[in-house]
Amino acid sequence: MNRLLITGGAGFVGSNLAFELAKRHPDWGVVALDNLYRKGSALNLPRLEEAGVEFVKGDVREPADLMALPAFDAVVECSAEPSVMSGVDGDTGYLVHTNLTGAYNCLELARRDSAFFVFLSTSRVYPVAPQVDLVLEEGETRFEIAAEQGVRGVGPAGITEEFPLEGARTLYGATKLAAELLVEEYRAALGVPAVIDRFGVIAGPWQMGRVDQGVFTHWMLAHHFRNPLSYIGFGGHGKQVRDLLHVLDLVDLVERQLLDPDKWDGQTVNAGGGRECSLSLLETTAICQRLTGNEVPIAPVVETRQGDVPIYLSDCARLFELGSWRPRRSAEEVLADIHEWVAADEERIAAALEIKIPTGGKE
Numbered sequence: 001m002n003r004l005l006i007t008g009g010a011g012f013v014g015s016n017l018a019f020e021l022a023k024r025h026p027d028w029g030v031v032a033l034d035n036l037y038r039k040g041s042a043l044n045l046p047r048l049e050e051a052g053v054e055f056v057k058g059d060v061r062e063p064a065d066l067m068a069l070p071a072f073d074a075v076v077e078c079s080a081e082p083s084v085m086s087g088v089d090g091d092t093g094y095l096v097h098t099n100l101t102g103a104y105n106c107l108e109l110a111r112r113d114s115a116f117f118v119f120l121s122t123s124r125v126y127p128v129a130p131q132v133d134l135v136l137e138e139g140e141t142r143f144e145i146a147a148e149q150g151v152r153g154v155g156p157a158g159i160t161e162e163f164p165l166e167g168a169r170t171l172y173g174a175t176k177l178a179a180e181l182l183v184e185e186y187r188a189a190l191g192v193p194a195v196i197d198r199f200g201v202i203a204g205p206w207q208m209g210r211v212d213q214g215v216f217t218h219w220m221l222a223h224h225f226r227n228p229l230s231y232i233g234f235g236g237h238g239k240q241v242r243d244l245l246h247v248l249d250l251v252d253l254v255e256r257q258l259l260d261p262d263k264w265d266g267q268t269v270n271a272g273g274g275r276e277c278s279l280s281l282l283e284t285t286a287i288c289q290r291l292t293g294n295e296v297p298i299a300p301v302v303e304t305r306q307g308d309v310p311i312y313l314s315d316c317a318r319l320f321e322l323g324s325w326r327p328r329r330s331a332e333e334v335l336a337d338i339h340e341w342v343a344a345d346e347e348r349i350a351a352a353l354e355i356k357i358p359t360g361g362k363e
Contacts, residue, residue, distance in 0.1 A: 001259060003029040005072045005115075007060050008079030009053070010034035012214070013247060015044035015121065017076060020251045021030025021258075024049040025297045026206050031069070033081070037094075038076065040208035040352035047206075060102030071113045074258055077106045078120040083172060083213045088166040092171060099175035100182075107186045110194075116182065116261040117194035118254055123312055125177040125198060126159055127167030133310040142241050143234075143281035143311045157275055157311030158243070160267060161198070163186055170307040180268070193265040195257050200272030203334050204247035205341035208353060216244055218282060220338045222296055223288040225350065226358045229298045231281055234310050236300025237282035241311040243273035245260040246329035246337070267322065277331050285330055291339045 004021065009032020022030040031054045036042055058065030060079045065258060081095045103119070109344040110117040120200055134154065135146040145156050153162035169177065186192040202215065203209075209217025222229050231238035254272055257264040264273050279287070289295055320326065329337075350357050 001025070001028050001042060001073050002172065003031065003070070003072045004258070005031050005033060005069065005077070005078045005109070006075050006078065007033050007102070008046045008050070008101055010041040010055065011038055011078065011333055012038060012204075013202060013250065014076075014078045014202070015041075015048060015206060016247045017078065017254060018053045019047050019051045019145075020248065021255060023254065026052065030054070031056060031072070033058045033060070033065070033069075040349070042322045043348060044206060051154065051207045060105055061097045063105050066109045067112070068107050069109070072109070072115045073113070074116040074118065074261070075113075076118040076120070076258075077103060079106075080176070082122075083173070085114045089135075092347055094304055095171055095229045096175055099172070100178050103179035103181055107182060107192060110188050110192050111186065115192075116258070116265070117186070117192055118257055119179065119183050119194060119196045121196050121198045122173065122176050122182055123159070123198055123200045123270070123314060123350075124173030125165070126163050126173070127165065128309060129158070129167050129171045129308055130164060131312065132282075134311070136310060138239065141282045142222075142239050144241075145313065147313060155315070157317070158315035159270070160315040161270055161318055180255065180306055187266065188194065193261055195264040195266070196268040197253065197257075197271045198269065198314075199245060200270075200312060201242045201244045202247055202250055203244045203338065205337055206337070207247070215242065216279070217334065217338050219281070219284050220288050220292075220335055221349075221353070221355070222292050224342045224346065225355050226294055226296055227355070228296055228300045231298055232301040232302030233308050236302045238285065238298070239310075240308075241278055241280045241313070243275070243278040243313045244334055245271065245277065245327055246334045249327045249329055252328070255322065256325055258262060263322070269319040269322070270314040270316050271319055272316060272326050275313050275332065276317055277327050277329075278313055278332075279331050284335070287335050288339075291336060318338065
């Protein structure tokens with residue numbers, strides 16, 4: 001590996017990838033491309049410079065921005081509009097052109113350079129209705145997936161890659177699935193080597209979390225800055241569940257893929273925390289209260305949002321069969337790392353996210 005391009009390289013995932021890979025492999029020329037659209041992304045630029053990452057301001061929607069770059073050995077495509085609520089107000093342009101047109105432009109760059117293509121996809125490619133209709137068991141603090149289901153590709157360990165793909169999945173999920181199909185066609189027809197990683201919720205330091213994307217960081221930010229929250233949907237009890245993956249565990253996986261492209265070429269895998277690293281909102285609240293010492297008002301909202309699901313767990317059995325990679329950090333470790341980051345840099349984070357810093361003692 002001589003040169004590596006990371007698109008969305010000033011975003012949460014992209015900046016952590018660029019920073020860590022540049023530190024681990026100082027002989028790699030790591031380039032981070034980003035349009036700095038996301039609020040708070042400019043905070044990552046000093047980190048990238050510190051690690052020796054070359055930053056290029058550019059937009060994956062613009063072919064000229066990519067084709068002006070020199071040749072690369074690998075492209076990690078993690079630029080995206082990641083909000084599951086994007087486009088529901090009818091403004092679909094930025095979402096579609098970033099997630100789909102952008103992926104196409106990145107594939108064209110990889111084809112130009114015969115570069116290995118790592119596509120960061122999402123669990124949101126799985127349709128909503130079959131997940132809403134899953135047979136669940138309700139515990140004291142969370143929902144669980146029952147053993148007997150009327151649909152293939154799902155069990156107590158979570159959803160596998162065999163889960164049916166028919167049906168609607170949010171515009172965000174649809175653009176990512178469409179991009180996956182493009183990746184497969186570029187592999188088959190044009191010889192672009194590629195791997196597709198379907199990540200669940202990714203969390204950790206340097207994430208500018210909000211309610212519709214980065215929920216665990218959003219929860220910690222709200223507790224730290226003492227802002228109110230809501231348990232939205234599914235009765236408003238906070239029992240909905242997501243698995244979560246520390247961003248450094250993601251880096252470990254992508255690093256393995258970059259170091260052995262022949263092994264990973266052609267694979268499409270779920271990559272998430274799984275049942276062992278998952279939390280309900282109720283459980284997240286308890287950890288956030290313990291770490292921050294703060295309690296915040298949390299209002300129940302009975303109505304369920306469009307596109308929401310009661311539980312998502314990544315069954316990563318296919319991925320685990322390919323090697324020794326496993327998530328190494330627990331859910332509480334993820335939240336603790338987020339808390340430490342927020343507490344150490346609260347003024348810049350608050351300014352970037354336009355959050356008011358509370359005064360007085362802890363509540």
